[in-house]
Amino acid sequence: MEELLKINKTQEEKIILLENELKETKEHLKKYTAPTRSKTYYENHKQEIISKVKDYKEKTNYSYVVTPDKKKEYNKTAYLKRKDKDKNSVVENI
Template sequence: MNIEELINKNKLLEDENKTLKEKLKNYTAPYRSKTYYENHKEDIKQKVKEYKEKTNYVYEVTPEKKKEYARRAYLNKKEKLKNEKEKLKNEKEKSIVENI
């Protein structure tokens, strides 16, 4: 095989890859489904609400999940406070350096 044949084969494969990606895009994330849900948002919400009432669906959080959520919230709050303290400390240091 010479270089020209390899270049031609590469171009053919790239074109095929491009066409297959376009076809796959039509099946995996079609734009029409997004527009459908945007246009029928209220209808879908109403259907879900009716289904929940019909089946008496109630989401109950397990105690393990409650603990997990509380721990995650605690850690996030702790991290946020830590970042705020560091930020205030840095601002104080900058103001001291600027005053000198």
């Protein structure tokens, strides 16, 4: 019985240790995965970035032409999403 209690206690200590390590790792990754400074930069320099992209497109003569197959694919996915959304709203109303 005492052996089981010791094993249980060591397992609980391991769990606590791993949970703390996981929490520290998540905090560390937040700095790199979703930094707020980049979001604020883009919010503050939005017009500047848009103008740079526009100038680049003019300089390189870039134009995106949608092929008929892609257009069909986009329309199909939009239709399926709309259909699914309508189904969900009907189920919620019932």
